[in-house]
Amino acid sequence: MKQMKAFFFLLWLRLKIRLLDMRALISEVTIHFFGNFTAFLGYFLIVDRFHMIGDFSQPQATLLYGIVSFGFGTAKFIYSGLDSLLSNIYSGNILVYTTKPFSPLKRIGLENLRYAKIGKILEAFIVLIIAYCTGCKVSLFILFLLLISSLLFYSAVFMFYYSFIFLFLYYPTKSFEMFTQLVSGINRYPLVIFGTKFLKFFTVFFPIAFVHYLPLKQVFNGKPFSLSLLFSIIVSAMLFFITKLFLSLSYKKYLKNSFV
Amino acid sequence: MRNIIKYVAFCGKIQVKKALIKPFIVIVSLLFSMSLGIIRCFVMKASIGTESVDLLKTTVLYVILTEGLLPLLNIWGFWDISEVIRTGDICIEYTRPKTMFIKFFANFFANSFIQFVIKGIPVIIILSFIFRIDYSICISPVYFIISMCLSIILSAMWMLLLNSFTFWINDYFSYADVSYYAALFGSGMIIPLYLVPNALGKIISCTPFPYMLSKPIEIFLGQELNPFRVLLIQITYVIILLVISIIFFKKGQKRYINFGG
Numbered sequence: 001m002k003q004m005k006a007f008f009f010l011l012w013l014r015l016k017i018r019l020l021d022m023r024a025l026i027s028e029v030t031i032h033f034f035g036n037f038t039a040f041l042g043y044f045l046i047v048d049r050f051h052m053i054g055d056f057s058q059p060q061a062t063l064l065y066g067i068v069s070f071g072f073g074t075a076k077f078i079y080s081g082l083d084s085l086l087s088n089i090y091s092g093n094i095l096v097y098t099t100k101p102f103s104p105l106k107r108i109g110l111e112n113l114r115y116a117k118i119g120k121i122l123e124a125f126i127v128l129i130i131a132y133c134t135g136c137k138v139s140l141f142i143l144f145l146l147l148i149s150s151l152l153f154y155s156a157v158f159m160f161y162y163s164f165i166f167l168f169l170y171y172p173t174k175s176f177e178m179f180t181q182l183v184s185g186i187n188r189y190p191l192v193i194f195g196t197k198f199l200k201f202f203t204v205f206f207p208i209a210f211v212h213y214l215p216l217k218q219v220f221n222g223k224p225f226s227l228s229l230l231f232s233i234i235v236s237a238m239l240f241f242i243t244k245l246f247l248s249l250s251y252k253k254y255l256k257n258s259f260v
Numbered sequence: 261m262r263n264i265i266k267y268v269a270f271c272g273k274i275q276v277k278k279a280l281i282k283p284f285i286v287i288v289s290l291l292f293s294m295s296l297g298i299i300r301c302f303v304m305k306a307s308i309g310t311e312s313v314d315l316l317k318t319t320v321l322y323v324i325l326t327e328g329l330l331p332l333l334n335i336w337g338f339w340d341i342s343e344v345i346r347t348g349d350i351c352i353e354y355t356r357p358k359t360m361f362i363k364f365f366a367n368f369f370a371n372s373f374i375q376f377v378i379k380g381i382p383v384i385i386i387l388s389f390i391f392r393i394d395y396s397i398c399i400s401p402v403y404f405i406i407s408m409c410l411s412i413i414l415s416a417m418w419m420l421l422l423n424s425f426t427f428w429i430n431d432y433f434s435y436a437d438v439s440y441y442a443a444l445f446g447s448g449m450i451i452p453l454y455l456v457p458n459a460l461g462k463i464i465s466c467t468p469f470p471y472m473l474s475k476p477i478e479i480f481l482g483q484e485l486n487p488f489r490v491l492l493i494q495i496t497y498v499i500i501l502l503v504i505s506i507i508f509f510k511k512g513q514k515r516y517i518n519f520g521g
């Protein structure tokens with residue numbers, strides 16, 4: 001309870017500090033929003049012109065895009081602050097953080113929250129609104145489940161990578177960013193467009209089809225609470241907890257080897 | 261003149277060393293742009309596929325060329341001058357034998373060329389092989405090459421103008437993102453400009469962005485019926501941007517204050 005209180009107090013404090021420079025915050029968020037919305041606009045114009053993409057209609061494709069944007073944007077907002085983990089390790093600051101009331105990971109993440117990514121989350125909400133305005137008929141409860149599943153999945157991806165920092169004291173920032181962008185980029189489209197071979201690959205070997213594409217397809221086919229939707233949430237939650245465990249284990253391993 | 265050519269060659273050497281210092285990053289970014297190209301081609305195939313075979317062929321080739329030629333433009337930013345203004349190192353730059361403009365252009369063109377060789381050419385070759393592209397539909401290669409050379413110069417002028425804004429807005433990262441996304445959309449990287457609705461297309465065609473990438477490719481694909489007009493517009497934009505950026509740069513220099521006066 002005391003820890004929770006301290007956590008929220010620090011969160012409130014950081015937010016207050018950030019709000020002191022309101023103009024910079026608003027411009028950062030706006031730039032991020034327009035940047036992401038431009039990319040969506042291009043996609044929307046193509047789908048609008050040809051009405052279908054793969055086996056999804058325009059509103060369905062827009063909904064998929066919005067869900068992925070939300071999951072990816074929110075995970076980035078929460079976790080990309082951990083980019084500074086490596087510099088904290090090298091400077092020795094991480095050992096100072098171990099004396100604080102809550103975990104250094106939480107503290108570093110909290111202190112480096114990427115407020116600019118709020119623009120990405122905002123874009124996701126606008127995309128979702130556009131999807132509903134253009135005629136998407138998915139109930140809000142199912143949408144909520146899909147959003148949660150998406151958030152858990154991308155959080156797992158981020159945490160998996162950050163655990164490498166503790167294990168190898170190395171973090172390939174650029175290649176990691178490219179990889180996450182690619183995963184979210186592929187997920188934004190109905191996977192059937194990549195052909196049957198790629199669809200098989202994304203279902204069996206690199207099963208990202210279970211996170212967004214397959215559950216949504218079942219929902220659009222008239223099965224409101226399908227097995228694949230449940231499967232998607234379970235898979236994402238499992239991935240999330242496994243990677244969280246992996247991250248904390250690698251952190252403990254690092255602490256064991258360091259001179260505390 | 262000889263000295264300038266020697267200097268450009270020297271900058272080229274440095275850019276090659278810079279690019280090859282981290283071969284892993286080069287390979288990863290090559291794979292990344294290739295994957296993006298593949299995704300974009302598949303999206304186009306899935307949307308246009310049933311409508312028209314000719315349009316599909318042209319659009320896939322358009323996507324491959326935009327992905328391959330993009331490194332030539334340094335569209336994601338070339339902020340050498342901005343960086344020296346921001347850090348205050350601009351004072352040291354004034355003591356150098358070559359002017360900042362020559363240094364900027366030498367580095368820009370050298371970097372464009374190296375990025376194109378490392379990233380652009382492999383992307384075009386591999387994607388053409390994957391999607392079995394038939395280059396017989398292409399016409400006017402001479403106009404295309406001239407137009408592409410002009411578009412590199414145009415892109416350099418655009419970046420010079422943005423760099424000179426740093427005298428007023430020290431934190432250039434803020435407008436770097438805006439310019440990046442505007443250039444990306446306007447140059448046809450996100451969606452081919454001939455697929456954009458008419459009203460939006462007309463607005464975009466009033467900016468210099470389509471003349472950086474989209475128009476040269478449209479000349480190559482035979483979609484632009486009057487290539488000479490495009491070349492003329494490109495030259496006009498180059499002159500206008502050069503004049504504006506020199507004016508901005510001179511005014512910026514006058515108001516610039518650093519330690520020592």
